[in-house]
Structure formats: structure tokens, C-alpha cells
Amino acid sequence: MLKIILPSIMLLPLTWFTNNKTLWTNTTCHSLMISLISLSLLHQDSTNSYNFSTTFFSDPLSTPLVILTTWLLPLMLLASQNHLSKEQENYKKMYISLLTLLQVFLIMTFTATELMLFYILFEATLIPTLIIITRWGNQTERLNAGLYFLFYTLIGSIPLLISLINFNNTFGTLNLVLLSLKQPALSQSWSNHILWLAFMLAFLVKMPLYGVHLWLPKAHVEAPIAGSMVLAAVLLKLGGYGMMRISILLDMVNKTMAYPFIMLSLWGMVMTSSICMRQTDLKSLIAYSSVSHMALVIVAVMIQTPWSFMGATALMIAHGLTSSLLFCLANSNYERTHSRTMMLAQGLQTILPLMGVWWMLGSLANLALPPSINLIGELLIITSSFSWSNLSILMMGMNMIMTAAYTFYMLISSQRGKLTNHTKFLPPTHTRESTIMSLHIIPIILISINPKLILGLP
Amino acid sequence: MFRRVLQLGLGPGLLTRGLSTRRGVSTLDWDAKVSEFKKKIECILPGKPWETQLYDTSHLPPEQSDVVIIGGGIFGLSVAFWLKKLEKKQDAIRVLVVDQDHTYSQASSAGLSVGGIWQQFSMPENVRLSLFSVEFLRNINEYLAVVDAPPVDLRFNPSGCLLLASEKDAAALENNVKIQRQEGAKVCLMSPEQLQNKFPWVNTEGVALASYGMENEGWFDAWSLLQGLRRKVRSMGVLFCQGEVTRFITSSSCVEGPNGEEMVLKRIHKLHVKMDKSLEYQPVECAIVINAAGAWSGHIAKLAGIGKGPPGTLQGTKLPVEPRKRYVYLWHCPQGPGLETPLVADTSGVYFRREGLGSNYLGGCSPTEEEEPDPANLEVDHDFFQNKVWPHLAQRVPAFQTLKVQSAWAGYYDYNTFDQNGVVGPHPLVVNMYFATGFSGHGLQHALGVGRAVAEVVLEGEFKTINMSPFLFTRFYLEDKLQEYNIL
Numbered sequence: 001m002l003k004i005i006l007p008s009i010m011l012l013p014l015t016w017f018t019n020n021k022t023l024w025t026n027t028t029c030h031s032l033m034i035s036l037i038s039l040s041l042l043h044q045d046s047t048n049s050y051n052f053s054t055t056f057f058s059d060p061l062s063t064p065l066v067i068l069t070t071w072l073l074p075l076m077l078l079a080s081q082n083h084l085s086k087e088q089e090n091y092k093k094m095y096i097s098l099l100t101l102l103q104v105f106l107i108m109t110f111t112a113t114e115l116m117l118f119y120i121l122f123e124a125t126l127i128p129t130l131i132i133i134t135r136w137g138n139q140t141e142r143l144n145a146g147l148y149f150l151f152y153t154l155i156g157s158i159p160l161l162i163s164l165i166n167f168n169n170t171f172g173t174l175n176l177v178l179l180s181l182k183q184p185a186l187s188q189s190w191s192n193h194i195l196w197l198a199f200m201l202a203f204l205v206k207m208p209l210y211g212v213h214l215w216l217p218k219a220h221v222e223a224p225i226a227g228s229m230v231l232a233a234v235l236l237k238l239g240g241y242g243m244m245r246i247s248i249l250l251d252m253v254n255k256t257m258a259y260p261f262i263m264l265s266l267w268g269m270v271m272t273s274s275i276c277m278r279q280t281d282l283k284s285l286i287a288y289s290s291v292s293h294m295a296l297v298i299v300a301v302m303i304q305t306p307w308s309f310m311g312a313t314a315l316m317i318a319h320g321l322t323s324s325l326l327f328c329l330a331n332s333n334y335e336r337t338h339s340r341t342m343m344l345a346q347g348l349q350t351i352l353p354l355m356g357v358w359w360m361l362g363s364l365a366n367l368a369l370p371p372s373i374n375l376i377g378e379l380l381i382i383t384s385s386f387s388w389s390n391l392s393i394l395m396m397g398m399n400m401i402m403t404a405a406y407t408f409y410m411l412i413s414s415q416r417g418k419l420t421n422h423t424k425f426l427p428p429t430h431t432r433e434s435t436i437m438s439l440h441i442i443p444i445i446l447i448s449i450n451p452k453l454i455l456g457l458p
Numbered sequence: 459m460f461r462r463v464l465q466l467g468l469g470p471g472l473l474t475r476g477l478s479t480r481r482g483v484s485t486l487d488w489d490a491k492v493s494e495f496k497k498k499i500e501c502i503l504p505g506k507p508w509e510t511q512l513y514d515t516s517h518l519p520p521e522q523s524d525v526v527i528i529g530g531g532i533f534g535l536s537v538a539f540w541l542k543k544l545e546k547k548q549d550a551i552r553v554l555v556v557d558q559d560h561t562y563s564q565a566s567s568a569g570l571s572v573g574g575i576w577q578q579f580s581m582p583e584n585v586r587l588s589l590f591s592v593e594f595l596r597n598i599n600e601y602l603a604v605v606d607a608p609p610v611d612l613r614f615n616p617s618g619c620l621l622l623a624s625e626k627d628a629a630a631l632e633n634n635v636k637i638q639r640q641e642g643a644k645v646c647l648m649s650p651e652q653l654q655n656k657f658p659w660v661n662t663e664g665v666a667l668a669s670y671g672m673e674n675e676g677w678f679d680a681w682s683l684l685q686g687l688r689r690k691v692r693s694m695g696v697l698f699c700q701g702e703v704t705r706f707i708t709s710s711s712c713v714e715g716p717n718g719e720e721m722v723l724k725r726i727h728k729l730h731v732k733m734d735k736s737l738e739y740q741p742v743e744c745a746i747v748i749n750a751a752g753a754w755s756g757h758i759a760k761l762a763g764i765g766k767g768p769p770g771t772l773q774g775t776k777l778p779v780e781p782r783k784r785y786v787y788l789w790h791c792p793q794g795p796g797l798e799t800p801l802v803a804d805t806s807g808v809y810f811r812r813e814g815l816g817s818n819y820l821g822g823c824s825p826t827e828e829e830e831p832d833p834a835n836l837e838v839d840h841d842f843f844q845n846k847v848w849p850h851l852a853q854r855v856p857a858f859q860t861l862k863v864q865s866a867w868a869g870y871y872d873y874n875t876f877d878q879n880g881v882v883g884p885h886p887l888v889v890n891m892y893f894a895t896g897f898s899g900h901g902l903q904h905a906l907g908v909g910r911a912v913a914e915v916v917l918e919g920e921f922k923t924i925n926m927s928p929f930l931f932t933r934f935y936l937e938d939k940l941q942e943y944n945i946l
Contacts, residue, residue, distance in 0.1 A: 138743075139522055280550035338727060339524040339745035343550050343917060418919040421883075422746055422890035425723045427711060 001056035001111055004041075004070065007034045008107060011100040015093050023089075027096055028077045031103075035070035038107075042067070042453060049177065056111040057177060064317045064454045065241060069106045069234050071443065072324065073099060076226035078436045079328050082335055083136075083224060095136060099226055102128040106234055110241060115164055115174040118245070119157075122202075122238060126153055129235065132227040133219060145222035148215040156205035156212070159198035166195070167249065179248060186252050196253045199246050200261075206239030207294045209261060210268020220287035221340070225331040228283065232290050232327055233320035240294070240316050243301045244309065258302040265302070266395040269295035273402035277409055281340045282330045285410055286323065289366065292403065293319045299392075300381040308384035313456035315377025318365070318444065322374060325362045325440035329355070332433050333414065336426045342410070346417035348426075355429050356415050358437035365444055367407040368400070372444055376451050519699035519731050522743040523554035525916065526729060528703050528758055529751035530557030532567035532680070532902055533894045535687040536909025537748050542694040544913050549695060554742065556731055558702045558754075562684065564836065566752050567902045570869030571680040572786060572820065574801045574811065575903040576619035576671055577643035580634040580942055581879065584900075585641040586924050587907035592674040594906045595683070602690040610686035616676040617812065618800040620657070621669045622854075627805070628667040635669050644673040659795040659855055664805060677801060677811055680902055701731040704739060706747075706762045708888070722773065724763060724888045746916060747891045753781035753833075753870035755881075755895040762888050772886060775935045779881065779896040781833040782873035787843050788813060788820045791861040795819075806850040818864065823847045824899075836868040871899045877939040882908055882929040883915055892916060893931060 011030060018026045041063045044050050049059035058066060076099055084092050102125060109121040126149075134146035168174050171184050186192045205212045216236075220228050247254060272292040279285040293315065300312035332355060333345050349356040368374040378400070385392045447454055525541060527534045538553050545551050562568035575595070577588040594601060599609045623631040631647075638645050647669050650662040656670075692698065707728040715721045726747050732739040751758045759765065759777035767773030794817055801811040810821025823846055825831065831839060843863060852859045874881065874896035881896040894912045897904055907924055914922045921927060928940055 140520065278547060280545075280547045337745045338522070338743050341524050341551055341745075343545065344524060344745050347919075420916065420919040421892075422725075422916075425711070425713065425725070425889045 001052040001058070004034060004038050004066070005056075005104060005107055007037065008070075008100060008104045011103075012097055015096045015100065020089050023092065023096070024077065024081055027100075028074045031070070031073040031077060031100075035067070035074065038067045038070040048180070051113075051177065052111075054175075055113055055117065056108075057113050058111050061244060061313060061456045062110045062241065064313065064456075065110045065234070065237055066107055068237075068317055068320050069103060069110065071439075072230060072233050072320075073103045075324070075328075075436055075439055076229050078432055078439075079229065079331060080224065080226045081432060082430075095132070095226075098128040098132055099230070102132075102230060106238075109238060113176055115176065115245070116168070118242070119161060119164055122242065123154075123157055125235065125238070126150060129223075129227065129231065133223045136224045136227070137222040138224070139222060141218070142222035145215075145218035149219040152205050152208075152212060152215040153202070156202040160202040163195050163198040176245060176248075183248055183251055186250060188252060188256065192253050193257055196250050196257045199250060200243065200257075203239040203242040203246070204261065204298070206242070207236060207298050208239070208291060209298060210264050210271060210291070210295060213268070213272070213291045216291055217284050217287040220290070220327075221281065221283045225327065228327040228331075229324040232286075232323035236290065236294055237316045237320060240297045240301060240312060243298075244312070247301065247304060254302070254304060258304075262299055262302045265295040265298040266392055268292075269299075269399045270395055270402065273399055273406060276406035277402070280342055282333065282342050282345075282410070282414070283327065283340050285342075285406065286326045286330060289326075289403070289406065290319070290323050292399065293323075296378060296381050296399075299385055303384055303388050305384045305388070307380050310455040310457065311377045311380025311382075311384060313377075314373055314451060314454050315381060317447070317454040318373040318377050321440050321444050322362060322365045325358070325437060326366060328433070328436050328440065329359055329362055332429070337423065342413050344420070345423055346413055347415070347419035347423065349415040350419060351424065351426055352429055354434060355437075358434070358441070359411055359415055361441050362437075363407045363411040365441075367404045372448050373451055373454060376448075376455075517700070517733065518738075518740040519554055519556065519701065519742050520552075520697060521740070522552070523697070524552045524744070525554070525746045525748060526742060526744040527553065527555045527748045527750055528729075529749070529755075529895075530555045530560070530688075530698065531562070531565045531750065531752050532684060532687070532905040533750035533752065533908065534748070535684065535691050536905045537750055537894055537912045538691045538696045538909075539687055539694070540910045540913035541916065542691065542696060544910075544917055553696045554699060554744075555691070555696055556699050556701055556703060558700065558734070560698070560700045564753075564870065565684075566870050566872060567680060567905065568684050569681045570786070570867055571902050572677065572809075572811070572822075573680040573902065574619065574677045576675040576801065577638055577641075578619060578621055578634065578645060578669055578671055578675075579900075580630070580637060581928070581940055582637055582641050583924060583926060583928060584879075584904065584942070585638050585643055587904040589642060589674065590907040590910075590924065591903050591905070595678060598683075598686065602686045604689050604693045607689060610682055612678045612682055614676060614678040615812075616674065617798070618673075619671045619675040620800045620802045622653075622665045622803065622805050623667045623669075624664055624805040625666045631667050631669055643671065645669050645671050657795070657798070659857055660802075661854055661856055663853075670800065675801070683902075699731060701733050701740075703729050703758060703761065704732045705730040707741070708763065721887065726762060726888065726890055745890060748894060748912065748916075749777075749891055750894045752872040752895060752901075753779075755779045755872060755893070759891075759893075762891055764885060764888060764891075772932075772935045775931075777881065777893070777896075777931070778876040778934060779872050779874050781870040782898075783831045783833045783836065783868050784822060784824065784871050784899070785831075785838055785842055785866055785868050786820055786822045787847065787863055787866040788818060789858075789861040789863045790816070790818050791858055792817045793857045793860060795855060795857065802854075804850055804854050806854075808847055808850040808854070810851065819858075819861075821847070821851070823850070831868075833870060836870075838866045838868050840866065872896055872901065873898045876934055877941055879940040879942055880904065880908065880929055881931055882911055882926045883921075883931065885931050886935075 041058050049057050051057045105121045105125045112118040130146050130150050208216050269292050272288045276285050276288045297312045297315055300308040337345050365372050365374055368378045382396045534555050538555050577585045579585050635645050650665050653668045654662050706726050708724045708726050710722050710724045713721050713723050728741045728743050730739045730741050749755050749758050756777050756779045765776030799812040803809045808823040810819050813820045872895055878898040881893040885891050894908050911921050911926045
């Protein structure tokens with residue numbers, strides 16, 4: 001594990017000591033090389049987990065997430081080049097250092113063996129994200145967005161800390177490898193119910209669950225492009241990953257406590273999809289679509305069947321890549337017209353045809369077109385939730401229709417339609433932008449050929 | 459023991475302080491920084507006033523706005539109203555209206571305006587615009603309804619508009635009336651005898667033909683229209699800011715035109731709004747800029763780089779709108795024409811209308827090119843009335859020989875020196891600037907239709923209801939004049 005973490009930490013001195021002219025080249029290339037190193041995690045010797053040391057381990061659940069995290073950093077750096085070009089050198093380096101720090105924390109979070117270490121790093125990821133949103137965001141609303149983001153997540157996390165410490169005291173260990181050998185049997189008492197809630201609340205807020213999702217549209221919309229990418233692709237998955245890890249501790253209690261949250265997620269899925277159709281701000285639409293997809297993951301993790309876990313992990317990776325791609329596309333629009341309103345950027349297919357290809361592929365991936373991994377994830381989740389309860393197929397079916405509806409709405413209002421005068425002469429697509437888009441699409445296509453990688457199977 | 463610890467504790471501290479002062483002036487100025495930091499912390503603590511640390515920025519415009527409308531007069535407010543009305547979802551577009559004077563003391567369309575509306579134009583689009591404006595004004599309380607606010611009282615006087623033509627202009631007038639009738643305006647042509655019958659106070663000497671609008675013509679209170687629009691537009695979510703636009707930040711790109719010639723296209727990214735009586739300015743990031751600055755539109759266009767180039771090319775074509783001063787005089791004449799007076803436009807260019815119910819009339823005249831007054835200030839020239847206006851008034855209406863001038867004021871026309879007709883629509887080279895200006899004195903009656911036309915171009919890419927393409931900017935380059943017969 002150190003072979004990934006140490007080079008990532010060393011990206012920090014690289015940023016500060018490199019030549020100003022080659023800042024972006026150096027950081028992007030080195031982070032790309034680190035992502036190639038992380039691919040070595042895919043080779044799993046034993047059936048349980050790949051234990052590097054007593055502190056770090058990786059298993060088929062965390063490996064795809066680590067690879068996603070390391071793959072995303074060069075993409076974030078590529079996407080940020082334009083809006084940072086007018087800043088001072090020191091601020092650019094600060095930005096890159098924050099992104100790198102975030103990556104280091106995230107890698108360590110996903111591979112932590114001790115749940116306490118996981119918790120500390122889970123909280124630590126909030127700080128660089130908060131700084132990125134409030135300092136480099138575009139509108140004045142970013143201060144409000146940062147506040148919402150910070151406090152929603154913190155209030156969910158304090159009970160988690162207390163319950164982890166309590167668990168450590170009563171049970172003796174928080175080491176995931178040891179816990180997988182002996183699951184604690186919790187009785188169905190009131191205090192255990194509250195314990196379950198305390199454990200899960202942090203992750204439910206992070207996912208986000210429909211009732212506590214208000215921070216997400218604000219944070220995603222106000223963040224700069226790299227912030228939006230990392231928020232949508234990885235930080236949301238921290239919640240899903242955490243829920244999957246914690247649920248081995250809470251076996252018995254889960255059967256009763258999961259019900260209200262499954263209901264809330266099923267309902268929230270349909271609600272946020274319908275909110276998407278009413279959005280006028282492009283980034284806001286993509287943010288709400290993230291909430292909708294993550295609600296599927298919550299349902300899957302709560303049901304706790306093998307198929308649903310496979311669906312959840314597949315959907316997390318697929319959604320990470322797709323959502324990040326859509327945010328990059330929205331950003332390419334924003335950099336040209338300086339406005340996020342969808343009405344002011346229509347008919348772009350005529351003047352930017354290559355970008356139209358990426359829009360089409362991204363939208364098709366978002367609405368879970370076969371044979372992409374989005375479909376595999378959603379299909380597994382839908383079938384397992386149908387077997388859990390026949391009635392859930394109604395909500396799931398409605399959600400699939402509405403996802404297709406709002407995705408097409410987004411595609412057609414931005415690509416088709418009549419060009420207005422101020423969009424007739426937009427600067428053409430940069431190679432850098434096409435690179436980012438293709439580097440998002442190629443993993444989706446490649447993993448669709450071999451989806452075993454992301455299904456979380458041993 | 460305690461004292462010794464204290465002494466020991468203080469000792470090294472004293473020593474280091476002594477050392478640092480002995481070393482000389484510290485370059486970091488550490489003491490000052492510490493005291494400043496302490497002051498900041500004190501301000502943040504509850505119970506202390508923190509307004510001194512954080513400055514109030516509520517008078518500044520927002521940092522980003524989708525559409526910025528420069529000019530808060532009738533054109534600016536009309537464009538803002540229609541943008542918000544035609545957007546398909548609520549709150550889709552952020553609109554900011556920037557005006558340099560929120561008291562409208564120099565605005566042409568507000569309190570200084572004569573407020574007339576008539577359909578007697580020679581361009582069919584102008585007739586259509588006026589007809590639409592009348593329909594809007596008749597239903598104004600459905601369009602501009604705001605919850606819990608009183609209805610707009612326009613005091614619309616539908617007394618009609620009378621245009622008098624001499625022998626040489628009679629043919630043109632008849633032609634115009636035909637066009638107006640085709641568009642649906644109700645205008646009647648009168649011979650001098652019919653004119654004498656209908657309006658006995660007119661001296662028909664020198665009049666060959668007269669056209670009189672029978673419906674939808676007259677005058678109204680422009681100030682209440684402006685205030686009603688402002689209230690409604692504010693309730694629809696448009697932001698207002700008082701300031702002056704001083705700079706545009708643009709980026710250019712070279713594009714090859716259809717004939718292979720090189721064109722330089724500009725895009726406005728930001729504009730600087732400077733606050734009144736201060737050096738403070740706020741850069742506003744914008745996607746679209748609408749130039750509705752009235753008499754100052756030419757200045758704004760120059761700031762955006764329109765007209766910087768060799769004359770005769772599209773790049774060198776300036777926006778030919780400049781401020782021209784016009785006087786309006788209010789006089790009292792008890793023996794005057796009475797309550798039936800329409801808005802009369804004489805063959806000599808003098809116009810007048812009734813004002814109120816106390817035998818007051820107001821009117822004026824457009825001076826010739828040689829006599830143009832200096833637009834630097836709004837001082838009134840009373841000799842102009844004595845020498846140029848009164849003789850013609852007295853000749854046309856004998857009762858006006860005994861009039862007494864009560865007051866006078868001056869206002870600006872956003873005068874289009876090219877053809878005295880408006881400029882509407884996008885600029886071919888500065889791709890995100892749209893114009894809604896230059897109507898040279900008849901802007902108030904056209905503003906509502908023009909606002910809708912500009913909103914359609916911005917949101918949908920083409921004119922949908924009234925086709926204003928003859929009014930595009932490109933006619934200045936193509937030397938295509940749209941001449942109006944009568945300019946009041």
C-alpha cells in the first residue's frame with residue numbers, strides 16, 4: 001500500500017518545487033503513473049483480502065474505489081487548468097496540494113484496516129474539500145454551500161465517533177480483518193437501535209439519503225470543477241463504502257432498522273429524479289441525478305444480499321465515472337458562456353460536434369444503457385430489491401423512466417435546438433477537454449467488457 | 459516560591475524581548491502584527507461591533523449574472539420584464555439591471571417624456587410595435603400585477619394624434635396611411651375643409667392633407683408606467699444596481715468569414731460597474747449584455763470596442779446614437795383649443811398636446827441640424843421658444859397668440875444620427891451584446907414591443923412575434939436607411 005501512498009505524498013513536494021512552466025505537466029504525468037501503480041491491487045492472492053500490513057488492506061470492495069480515486073486525480077488536474085490559468089503561481093500550487101492531500105486521505109480511507117483510522121481520515125477529507133469549495137468557487141453562494149457541507153457531514157459524524165469508541169470498549173477491537181472472523185451478535189434492544197442509527201447516520205448523510213441531501217446540490221454547484229468531480233465521484237462513495245463495512249458489525253439490528261431508510265431512499269429516488277426535470281441550472285441537474293443514483297446504492301446496501309452488494313459496488317464505480325464526466329461537460333459549457341443556465345447554451349451540436357459525441361456517450365451511460373456498467377449495477381440492485389419486496393419494482397421502474405427522461409432533457413436542450421447569437425461563436429473544443437472526456441469514457445467501456453473487476457466478488 | 463517562578467517565567471521573556479529590541483528594528487514588525495491580530499479576535503467575540511472589520515457590500519452588484527442590462531429606463535425594464543416572462547421555467551435566468559441614476563433625473567423615458575403614443579409611422583414594424591404597446595397598456599394591470607400593490611394608473615388620454623401635411627408631403631402622408639391601415643391602425647385622412655369642421659380652432663392655411671388617428675392614440679403618464687414596470691420586474695426576481703459601467707473585459711478570436719475574409723469576433727466576459735461618487739467597482743461576470751442605455755448607448759458601445767477600426771468596414775462602424783437635447787415647454791392658454799385637442803404635429807415640425815384639465819398645453823419642436831443645442835447640460839433655452847416655436851404655434855392655432863409659458867424642461871433624445879430609427883438585436887462582431895436603443899424620441903411607445911423582440915432573440919435565437927430584422931445593426935454598415943416621415 002505504501003507503494004501508492006508514499007508517491008502520492010511525494011506529489012506535494014513535487015508541486016512546490018517544480019518549475020512554474022512545467023507545473024501542470026509534471027503533476028498530471030506523475031499522478032497518472034501513480035494510478036497505474038494502483039492497478040496492481042487488482043491481483044488478489046487469497047480469497048479474503050490482500051493484507052499489506054496491520055494498518056492497510058485491500059479487498060475486492062475497496063480496490064476499485066482506490067483505483068477510481070487515483071485515476072481521478074490526473075483528470076481533475078487536466079480539468080482545472082483553464083480556470084486556474086489566471087491565478088498566481090502560489091495559489092495554483094496550493095490548489096494542487098489540496099487535491100493531492102485529498103487523494104492521500106482518500107486512499108488511506110479506503111484501505112484502512114482499523115475503523116478508527118477510517119473515521120479519522122473520513123473526517124480529514126472534509127477539510128481540503130471545504131477549502132476548495134469556499135476559496136475557489138465562483139459565486140457568493142459558495143460560503144453558504146461550504147457551511148451546509150461541513151455541518152451536515154459533521155453532525156452526522158459525531159455519533160459515529162461515539163459509537164465506534166463504545167464498540168471498541170465493549171468488543172475489544174475495531175480491526176476489520178479480525179471482525180470478519182467473529183461477528184458480534186447484537187440483541188434487539190432500544191440502545192442497539194440507537195447504536196445502529198449512530199453508526200449509520202454519518203454515512204447516510206454522506207451518501208446522501210433523501211431527507212438529509214440538501215448539502216449536495218449546494219456543494220456540487222458552487223464547487224470549482226475539480227471539487228465537483230471529486231465530490232461526485234469519490235466522496236459520495238465513502239458513505240457507501242462505510243455502510244458496507246459497518247454492516248458486518250450490526251448484523252441482527254439491521255433487519256429491523258433498515259426499513260425506514262429503504263422506504264426513504266425509494267421515495268427519494270423518484271423525488272429527486274422528478275426535481276431534475278425542473279432544473280434550469282445544468283450543474284444542479286447533475287447534482288440531483290447523483291442523489292438519485294446514490295439512493296439506489298443505499299437501498300442495495302440496506303438489503304444486504306450478495307447480489308445487491310455486487311450491484312452497489314458496480315453502481316458506485318460506474319456512477320463515479322459518469323457523474324464526473326457530466327460535470328466536466330457542464331464545466332466546458334460554463335467556461336465558454338460564463339453561465340450555468342441551460343437556456344443560454346442550446347444547439348451546441350452544430351458548432352461543437354466532438355463535444356456532442358461526449359455528451360451523447362455520457363448521457364447514455366447516465367441513463368444506464370446496456371451493456372454499460374451503470375446498467376449492470378442498476379439491474380442487480382433492481383432484481384435484488386424485487387426479491388426483497390415485490391412492490392419496490394414500481395418505484396424502481398418509475399425511477400428508470402424518469403432518469404431516461406431527465407437525461408434526454410439535459411442532452412437535447414444543450415445539444416439540439418436553435419443556436420442563439422451569443423452561442424454562434426464559441427471557441428472550439430480544446431484537445432485537453434477531449435482528453436478528459438475520453439479518459440472518463442474509456443474506463444467505462446473497458447470495464448463493461450469485464451465487469452467482474454468492480455462487482456466486489458472475492 | 460511562587461514569586462520566583464513568576465520571575466523565572468518573566469525572566470527569559472524579558473530577556474528575549476530585550477534581545478530583539480537590542481538587535482534593532484525587527485523586519486517582521488511582530489508587535490504590530492500581534493496587536494492587529496488581537497484586535498481582530500476582539501471584534502469576532504460576541505458582544506463587540508464587527509461592522510468595522512467586515513465591509514457592507516449590499517450596494518454592490520452580484521459577482522455573476524447571466525444577463526446584464528445596461529440602462530434602467532423603459533427599454534431596460536421592458537427587456538428585463540420580457541426575459542423573465544418568456545423564460546420557460548421560473549428563475550431560469552439571473553438578470554441584473556444597472557443604471558447610473560436610480561432617481562431617473564435625466565432619463566429620456568421617465569418624467570421628462572411627453573408620453574405620446576401614435577401609430578402613424580411609415581415603417582410597418584413601427585406601426586405594429588405601437589399597436590402592441592397600446593394593447594399592453596390597455597391590459598397593463600394584468601401584465602404588471604404585483605401582489606398587495608395598487609394597480610398602475612396610466613392616465614391614458616386617447617385623444618388621438620393629428621399629423622398635418624403641406625402640399626409637398628401630402629403624397630407621402632397618404633402612402634403612409636395606407637401602410638398603417640394595412641397593419642390594422644385606424645387612421646383617417648382629412649381634407650382642409652373636414653379638418654376645419656372637426657377642429658374649428660385650426661388655421662388650415664398651408665395644410666393640404668391631415669391624418670388623424672381615431673383609436674389607440676394619445677398620451678399617458680410615462681413615469682407611472684416606469685414605476686409599475688420597475689415594481690413588477692423587481693417582484694419577478696431581477697436585481698437592480700446603481701452604478702456606471704466603466705469597462706468591458708473581452709476576448710477576441712479570429713474567424714474566417716464566408717468570403718474568406720478575416721473577421722475578429724469579440725466576446726464580453728466581464729464588465730466593471732463603478733459605484734457613484736467613489737472609486738469602488740465590482741467586476742460582474744456575464745453571459746449576455748444588453749445595451750439599453752438610451753442617450754448614452756453610443757458611449758457604452760465605444761467602451762465595448764464597437765467602431766474601433768478603419769471607417770467603411772464592419773469593424774469601423776460605430777453605433778450612431780448620441781444624446782441630443784430637446785426642450786419641452788408648458789404653457790397656459792384659457793382661449794386655447796380645449797379638451798378635444800389631440801397631439802398635433804404641424805407641417806413646420808412643431809408639436810403640442812393638452813396637459814391636464816386646466817387649459818395647459820405642452821409642446822416643442824425639433825431644432826434643425828444647425829441649431830442643435832449643446833447636450834452637455836439640461837439647461838433650457840427660452841429664446842428658442844420665442845423665436846422658433848411660438849410663431850409657428852400662433853400661425854397654426856390663432857388662440858395661441860395669447861399664451862403664457864408656465865415652465866419648461868429639457869431632456870435627451872437617444873438620437874440615431876443615421877436614420878432616426880431604433881437599433882434592435884445583436885451586434886455582428888461583439889457576439890454577446892444586444893441593442894435596444896436609438897429610437898430618437900419615439901422610444902417610449904415602442905419599448906414594450908422591442909423588449910419582447912430582444913427577449914425572443916436572446917432566448918430563442920430569432921424574432922418570433924414582430925420581425926425586427928430591418929432594425930439590426932448591420933444596416934449601418936450596409937448603408938440601408940429606414941427613413942421615417944415625421945420625427946417629433
